[in-house]
Amino acid sequence: MNGQARPITLVGTPVLHRPCKPVETFDDALAELAEDMFASMYAAEGVGLAANQIGVDLRVFVYDCPDADGERRRGVVANPTLVLPDLADRRLDSDDEGCLSVPGARGTLARPDRATCHGFDVKGTPVTVEGTGLLARCLQHETDHLDGRLYIDRLSTRARKKALRDYERLQEEATG
Template identity: 65%
Template sequence: MAQRTTEQQVDDEFVVDTEDCEERERAHRERGTVRPITVVGNPVLHRECRDVAEFGDDLARLVDDMFASQRAAEGVGLAANQIGVDLKVFVYDCMDDEGVRHVGAVCNPVLEELPPGRRTLDDSNEGCLSVPTAYAPLARPDYAVVRGQDAEGRPIRVQGTGYFARCLQHETDHLYGRLYIERLSKRDRKDVLRQMAEGTPRYETVPND
């Protein structure tokens, strides 16, 4: 997802992703290699990705590359298919609306259904590294819970509020083949694609043939 401007622990069922953020993100990024970003129209973005079944060195290298690519593109979240990899994994380095930083990786994410009392919608602007230079308001719940596995295969649950909740929903959508623009009206989608056509990405992208 585009910006608006040590081992993890589990506490009360939710992963603790707010500790040692700078050190953990930097370690991933320094080991990783920056890869170009796929953009809307690339087939890998428009189909459900494969489940992660093997948790080993190859996955660890992918996660490192994703953190490096996310930082290079100045994003707050990145799904594997955004660098052309057909696997259900995303990384994030995102502030919530209280200014708390969250850093982590989720494999095989599934959004938990919210009880009616937690479905307060936030219609803030949303952007996407795969739809560069474009933004549009999109209503999403301002609280989200994602369950899945960490990069070593251990079960985790991640919760987020505000902007971070939007990030969790946005990245999970990616891995099921859905870009945020597909949730927009036809008119708003057309406007977003116009913005993209008129803009110049600040990071390397993969041209669509």
């Protein structure tokens, strides 16, 4: 792993709250960005990271997390398109969720227990990632980031306020 860990962008930073631009060039610069994203994700002890979480306005994310069977899956997806099961086939998994861009805060969020993500790798080759369990949650979470949405935006008003209070309290403790 040759990437360089970059600082994680925190909630409130504009790049996190708007849709990212599509990746149009699949070159060495994109491959280097992906390596930096992996390094940043590992340094922060995460399982997924979107480019805007390190301040880059591009539709690309990395992941390294297990699926429902415990199989560790790792990859890069540029310009992802998320496909969720039809409503009749959808089973929700309600679980605790957090985010590297909202450190210290967590909230219970129901998401479909399966997700498929279509996109491209760093060379522009089409990829499809089928996720179950934590990987399904990760694919949804990271695609949300690229659409300018954080997991806290999906919480109830009360749960969102609590998560932001927890985040602010931990930020004050860290600086003060």
